[in-house]
Amino acid sequence: MSGGTLALTGLTRVHGPGQAPALEDFSLDVPAGSCVAILGPSGSGKSTVLRLTAGLDEPTAGTVRVDGADLSGVVPERRGMAMVFQRPLLFPHLDVRDNVAFADRVRGMPRRAARARAEEFLELVQLRGYGDRPARALSGGQEQRVALARALAAQPRVLLLDEAFSALDAALREEMHELLADLRMRLDPTILLVTHDHAEADALADAVAVLDEGRLLQEGTMRSLYARPASLAVSRLLGGRTEVAGVVRDGRHVSPLGALALPERVADGPGVLVVRHEAAAVTPPAEGDCTGTVVRLRRRGLRALVTVEVTGDGGTASVHAELGPGEEVPTGATVGLALPVADRWVVAAPTVVPEQPASPAEEVSRRR
Amino acid sequence: MTTREAPPATVPGTPAPAPRRRPGLRAFLLVLPALVPVVAVVGAALTSALLLSLGLAPLVGEPGLSLDAYRSAATDLGSSLRVSIAIAAAATAIAAAVGLCLALAATAAIRRSRLLGTLAALTVPIPHLVGAAAMGLLLADAGVLSRLLGVDPGSWPPLVGGRWWIAVVAEYAWKESAFVALVVAGVLSSRAASYTETAALLGAGRWARLRHVTLPLAAPALGATAAISFVYTLGSYEVAALLGRAHPEPLAVLAFRLFTSIDLAARPQAAAVAVTTAVLALLVVLVALRALRNLAAER
Numbered sequence: 001m002s003g004g005t006l007a008l009t010g011l012t013r014v015h016g017p018g019q020a021p022a023l024e025d026f027s028l029d030v031p032a033g034s035c036v037a038i039l040g041p042s043g044s045g046k047s048t049v050l051r052l053t054a055g056l057d058e059p060t061a062g063t064v065r066v067d068g069a070d071l072s073g074v075v076p077e078r079r080g081m082a083m084v085f086q087r088p089l090l091f092p093h094l095d096v097r098d099n100v101a102f103a104d105r106v107r108g109m110p111r112r113a114a115r116a117r118a119e120e121f122l123e124l125v126q127l128r129g130y131g132d133r134p135a136r137a138l139s140g141g142q143e144q145r146v147a148l149a150r151a152l153a154a155q156p157r158v159l160l161l162d163e164a165f166s167a168l169d170a171a172l173r174e175e176m177h178e179l180l181a182d183l184r185m186r187l188d189p190t191i192l193l194v195t196h197d198h199a200e201a202d203a204l205a206d207a208v209a210v211l212d213e214g215r216l217l218q219e220g221t222m223r224s225l226y227a228r229p230a231s232l233a234v235s236r237l238l239g240g241r242t243e244v245a246g247v248v249r250d251g252r253h254v255s256p257l258g259a260l261a262l263p264e265r266v267a268d269g270p271g272v273l274v275v276r277h278e279a280a281a282v283t284p285p286a287e288g289d290c291t292g293t294v295v296r297l298r299r300r301g302l303r304a305l306v307t308v309e310v311t312g313d314g315g316t317a318s319v320h321a322e323l324g325p326g327e328e329v330p331t332g333a334t335v336g337l338a339l340p341v342a343d344r345w346v347v348a349a350p351t352v353v354p355e356q357p358a359s360p361a362e363e364v365s366r367r368r
Numbered sequence: 369m370t371t372r373e374a375p376p377a378t379v380p381g382t383p384a385p386a387p388r389r390r391p392g393l394r395a396f397l398l399v400l401p402a403l404v405p406v407v408a409v410v411g412a413a414l415t416s417a418l419l420l421s422l423g424l425a426p427l428v429g430e431p432g433l434s435l436d437a438y439r440s441a442a443t444d445l446g447s448s449l450r451v452s453i454a455i456a457a458a459a460t461a462i463a464a465a466v467g468l469c470l471a472l473a474a475t476a477a478i479r480r481s482r483l484l485g486t487l488a489a490l491t492v493p494i495p496h497l498v499g500a501a502a503m504g505l506l507l508a509d510a511g512v513l514s515r516l517l518g519v520d521p522g523s524w525p526p527l528v529g530g531r532w533w534i535a536v537v538a539e540y541a542w543k544e545s546a547f548v549a550l551v552v553a554g555v556l557s558s559r560a561a562s563y564t565e566t567a568a569l570l571g572a573g574r575w576a577r578l579r580h581v582t583l584p585l586a587a588p589a590l591g592a593t594a595a596i597s598f599v600y601t602l603g604s605y606e607v608a609a610l611l612g613r614a615h616p617e618p619l620a621v622l623a624f625r626l627f628t629s630i631d632l633a634a635r636p637q638a639a640a641v642a643v644t645t646a647v648l649a650l651l652v653v654l655v656a657l658r659a660l661r662n663l664a665a666e667r
Binding site for chain 1: 563569571572663
C-alpha cells in the first residue's frame with residue numbers, strides 16, 4: 001500500500017450566514033507517503049480541514065485533490081480516505097476481526113478472505129489473537145490500535161487522524177507514535193493528522209501547518225518552526241515560553257536583557273525576542289549574555305525548568321531555561337544566561353503587549 | 369495532602385459498630401416500593417384467576433381441581449388465540465417497519481426531519497380508545513375516507529368489522545409505530561451519526577451503512593419495542609372490541625364477554641382465557657429477552 005498526493009487549495013468553510021468562517025483560504029500540500037500535521041488549539045478549525053478533506057462537510061470555497069483529481073461533489077465513501085477519530089468508534093455489534101474486515105466486506109469481498117486479511121492487519125498493529133474478542137473487551141490503547149488497523153485495511157489513498165491519540169495516557173501515546181512510525185515504514189501511507197500537541201506533531205510529522213482561528217499561520221518542518229516562528233502566536237502554540245519585548249536597532253535586539261546580536265537582518269522597530277527554553281543555558285554569573293535571579297524552578301523528570309528574572313534598562317524580563325540532566329539551581333540564586341545567537345529570533349510585537357506574557361498553557365486554555 | 373483518619377478504637381463494653389448492610393439487601397430494599405404494588409396487584413390477580421380457572425376458588429360449591437373451564441372454553445379459545453396472534457403479529461410487523469423508517473428519517477445525518485419526530489412524539493400520548501374511534505370514523509363504510517374518495521358505502525370494503533381486521537391492525541400499527549419510532553430514534557440519535565460517518569469513510573455506501581451499521585445499532589431497541597408492542601396488542605381489549613367483528617373474538621374480548629356474562633358458571637372460563645393470554649404473553653417476553661440477551665452478547 002502506498003498513499004496518494006493530497007492537495008488542499010483555498011479551502012473555506014462558513015457554517016452559517018453571518019458567522020465567522022471556521023476555516024479561511026487554507027491551502028496545504030501533502031506529498032505521497034508523507035505525514036503532515038495540522039497543529040492548532042481547540043476551535044482553530046483543524047478538525048474542519050479533515051472533515052472537508054474527507055467529504056463529511058462541503059467547503060464554502062476551495063478544492064480537495066488527490067493525485068490531481070478534484071474531489072468536489074464526491075461522496076465520502078468514494079474518496080479513498082479513512083479517518084481515525086479521537087474515540088475509536090469500533091462498531092459495537094462486530095468483534096475485533098469483523099471491525100477490521102469491515103471495509104473489505106462492504107466492498108463485496110467474501111467473508112473468509114476479508115477475515116484473513118483482517119488478521120494480517122491485526123498482526124501489523126501487534127494485536128494478533130485478539131480477533132475473536134468483542135470490541136468492548138479491549139483497553140483504550142487496544143481499541144485505538146484496532147481503529148488504526150481498520151482504517152489501514154481500507155487501503156486509503158490518504159489516512160486522516162483526528163486527534164487520534166489525544167485521549168490516551170502518555171505511555172500509550174508514546175507506544176502509538178512508535179507503532180505509527182513502524183506502519184509508515186512498512187506501508188508508506190499518506191497521512192494528514194491534526195493535533196493540539198506540538199510534541200506529537202514533532203514526533204510524527206515530516207511537516208507541520210500551524211492553524212489558529214481558521215487561518216494558516218505558518219507551515220514548514222517542526223525544526224524551522226521551533227527556531228523561526230512567524231509570530232508570537234506560533235511561538236506560543238509550539239510551547240515557546242520566553243518573550244522579551246524590546247526594539248530592534250542596527251541588527252540588535254535592545255531590551256532589559258541588553259543589546260543582543262541577531263542571526264539575521266531584521267528591520268528596525270519594536271519586536272519581541274523569542275528564545276526556546278531548550279536552547280537557553282544557565283551559566284555562572286557574568287559568564288552569560290546577561291545576569292539575573294532565579295525566581296522559579298519546575299522539575300520535569302531529570303531536567304528542571306528555571307525562570308530567571310533579568311533587570312536591565314527599561315525594566316525586567318523573564319527568561320526560561322532548561323537545565324542539564326540532574327542539575328539544580330536554588331531559587332534566589334544569581335545566575336548568568338547564555339542565549340546562543342543562532343537560537344535568537346524576533347517576531348512582530350502584538351498590538352497590545354501584555355506586561356507579563358502568559359504561559360503557553362494559560363494562553364491555550366484562555367483561547368478555549 | 370490529607371491523611372486518612374484512623375478508625376476510632378472500640379472501647380471495651382461499648383456495643384460494636386453495626387455491620388455494613390450487604391449490597392444485595394440494600395438493592396432489594398431500594399426496589400421494594402416498586403416491587404410490592406406489582407406483586408400485590410399483578411400477582412394477586414393472576415393467582416386468583418389461576419385458582420378460579422382450575423376450580424379451586426369457585427363462586428358456588430366446593431373447591432376441587434379440574435380443567436373443566438379450559439375444556440369448555442377450548443373451542444372459542446383456539447380461534448381466539450389464532451386471531452389474537454395474527455392481529456398482534458401483523459400490527460407489530462407494520463409498527464416495527466414504519467417505526468424504524470420514521471426513526472431513520474428523524475435521525476438521518478442529512479435532511480433530518482424534525483416534523484416526523486414531533487408527529488411521532490405527539491401520537492404516543494393519544495389514548496387507544498380515542499385512536500380507535502378516530503380510525504372508525506376514518507375507515508368505516510360511511511367514514512371520512514369513503515366520502516373523500518366518493519365511494520358508495522355499499523361498495524366500500526369492510527375495513528371496520530370485516531374479515532381481515534384491517535381497522536384494528538391499522539389502529540395498533542399506527543399507535544405502536546410512534547412508540548417504536550420514539551425509542552429507536554432516541555437510541556440512534558445518540559450513536560448513529562459518528563458510526564455512519566466512520567462507515568462511510570471505510571467505503572460503505574448508503575445501503576451498506578444501513579445494513580451493516582444502522583440496523584444492527586437499532587436492532588436491540590427495535591426488538592425490545594416490538595416485543596412490548598406484541599404483548600400489549602395481544603392483551604388489549606378496547607380497539608378490537610370497537611373495530612372488530614363479532615366472531616371469532618380476540619382473547620381479551622372473549623375473556624371480558626365471559627367474565628361479564630349473566631351466567632356465573634362462565635367466570636372460570638373467563639379466567640382460563642385470561643390465564644392463557646398471560647402465559648402466551650409471558651412466553652413471548654421470555655423469548656424476546658433471550659433474543660435481546662444474545663444481541664447484547666454479540667457486542
